[in-house]
Amino acid sequence: MIIIMKQFKIIVFIILSLFFFNKIIKAEIHFKNTDFELEIIRINGKEKGPTLLVFGGIHGDEEGGYSSAEVLAKTIMYKGNLIIVPRVNYAGIMHYRREIYGDMNRKFTDKEYPNDPDHKVMVMLKELISEADIFINQHDAFGFHRKKYISKSYNPFRYGQSLIVDTGKIFSKKLNKELNIDSIGNRIINNVNAEIKNSKHHFCFWNQNSISTNTKFKDMQKSATYYAVTRYSIPAFGLETSKNLPSSKLKIKYQLLVIKKIMEEFGLEYKLKTDRFDKPSLYWIEFIKNSKDIIRVNSNTNIRLNINDTIKANKIHSNYGMGLSFDILNWKNSNDFNNEYSFTQERTAFIRKNHIFIGKVRFKKFKKDSIRKIFIEVNNKTTSIPNWGVLKIKSNDIFKILNCDNKTKYYFDIRGYNNRKGDSKIAISSKDLLKKYSFKREGNIYFVKIYNKSILIGGFQIEISSK
Ligand SMILES: [Zn+2]
Known part of the structure; x- marks a missing residue:
């Protein structure tokens, strides 16, 4: 009986912790599928502690910020909480431009600008600052900040590799104590630099004292950190990595290193993997054509349409789940x-992960010899899918590729089915397909290519559901 109780306790614990872990990471997306998409990720620790708010990508061409914020979003918190906004300036990031509707880091004032396109985002950002105990605004900047002039790139006028604050002392109402930001900042930077071997990449702590009336940095009085300090008296840091670092990976690494040391300084406990940064790539993009047909294509594919056919991007399938966009050039957003596009003229569309181009497709008119339909027999019943469509079958269905609508003799090649003479007119079951050739070797999705005299002119996916 005791043993059973013990097991029961373990099971209850596992269930509770699963429940717990499911609840501790919450992501909300506002203004979805617009140029102002705003994702907010909340990670709550098991133990109570301060809440750190991190803004990534307030300037769209500062990739160190928004790329590292995404890595930070995978943190497990033990004590304290994180609120992460990985892409503050979404349109800026997509275009790799610092700003689109003016500098977002100069809009943290009490003035309301209801006609500013960024207005609704600004309202939410200010609201988030009111929830925080500590705040970091991420940036990249040219050069390397140094207290004394060393060279053109290393001097007091450069912003890169610095941790900037607006004041040296604050009385934190939330923590109910006076905080010596100068000594806190210097301590953080000493801890950071102790882990950077290359002294050329060392950080500098920089108190700009922008809250003082005779500051040289008057403009900073409209910034997010100034807003956080003066309205809510919370420690607020502008974190700048250098644009002159040799790689994006290094910018991400340094951003995360500083954030880790800030978390440690304020007693947050966490587990963060900082070595994960995969190159973004597109698996395929899914469209819905004329509100019914599913089409899935790789990059560099022409999608053939009739005038007035409608098409809309429905799913971007990539190794990243966030920050993906689809942009029909010179059209709408x-x-x-x-967004449903009604085909009137040839257009090109780009698929991006943040600012990084990961693919393109072209909408073009049907040609005389284009494939419009592919005929397939499933369990002795003939069905059809559009070119680049999806054949959805069950695992014990038998299918046979027949031909295409224009009767040309094509060569069909199912990746994962071994037959040199082409794979049409043969009864095949999902069990005949080799799993190792399926998408991610999972055995659910197989790819079929259609050739006309060795030129690839079409294809489709076979999607197999277990029941
Ligand atoms: Zn910036």
């Missing part, structure tokens, strides 16, 4: 994901 920067992010046209889920």
Whole structure:
């Protein structure tokens, strides 16, 4: 009986912790599928502690910020909480431009600008600052900040590799004590630099004293950190990595290193993997054509349409789940994901992960010899899918590729089915397909290519569901 009780306790514990872990990471997306998409991720620790708010990408061409914020979003918190906004300036990031509707880091004032396109985002950002105990605004900047002039790139006028504050002392109402930001900042930077071997990449702590009336940095009085310090008296840091670092990976690494040391300084406990940064790539993009047909294509594919056919991007399948956009060039928004396009003229569309181009497709008119339909027999019943469509079958269905609508003799090649003479007119079951050739070797999705005299002219996916 005791043993059973013990097991029961373990099971209850596992269930509770699963429940717990499911609840501790919450992501909300506002203004979805627009140029102002705003994702807010909340990670709550098991133990109570301060809440750190991190803004990534307030300037769209400062990739160290928004790329590292995404890595930070995978943190497990033991004590304290994180609120992360990985892409503050979404349109800026997509275009790799510092700003689109003016500098977002100069809009943290009490003035309301209801006609500013960024207005609704600004309202939410200010609201988030009111929830925080500590705040970091991430940036990249040219050169390397140094207290004394060393060279053109290393001097007091450069912003890169610095941790900037607006004042040296604050009385934190939330923590109910006076905080000596100068000594806190210097301590953080000493801890950071102790872990950077290359002294050329060392950080500098920089108190700009922008809250003083005779500051040289008057403009900073409209910034997010100034807002955080003066309205809520919370420690607020501008974190700048250098644009002159040799790689994006290094910018991400340094951003995360400083954030870790800030978390440690304020007693947050966490587990963060900082070595994960995969190159973004597109697996395929899914469209809905004329509100019914599913089409899935790789990059560099022409999608053939009739005038007035409608098409909309429905799903971007990539190794990243966030920060993906679809932009039909010279049409509507920067992010046209889920916008229905009625085909009138040839257009090109780009698929991006943040600012990084990961693919393109072209909408073009049907040619005389284009494939419009592919005929397939499933369990002796003939069905059809559009070119680049999806054949959805069950694992014990038998299918046979027949031909295409224009009767040309094509060569069909199912990746994962071994037959040199082409794979049409043969009864095949999912068990005949080799799993190792399926998407991610999972055995659910197989790819079929269609050739006309060795030229690739079409294809489709076979999607297999277990029941
Ligand atoms: Zn910036």
